Amino acid sequence: MRPEIDVPTSTILSISSLRDQLCWWPNITLSCIFFVTFATASFITMRFYAKEK
Numbered sequence: 001m002r003p004e005i006d007v008p009t010s011t012i013l014s015i016s017s018l019r020d021q022l023c024w025w026p027n028i029t030l031s032c033i034f035f036v037t038f039a040t041a042s043f044i045t046m047r048f049y050a051k052e053k
Helices: 009-015 018-049
Strands: none
Touching: none
């Protein structure tokens, strides 16, 4: 039988760096930058390098 260990939720959230009031804005900004970059790169690749036969 394993002993039950109580771990507060705040400890788990701070360890995994999901502190909502501290890091949410840089994460959203970085995600938007990655999305726009990869969407633009994929559009350019499809537009100029994918040819129909």
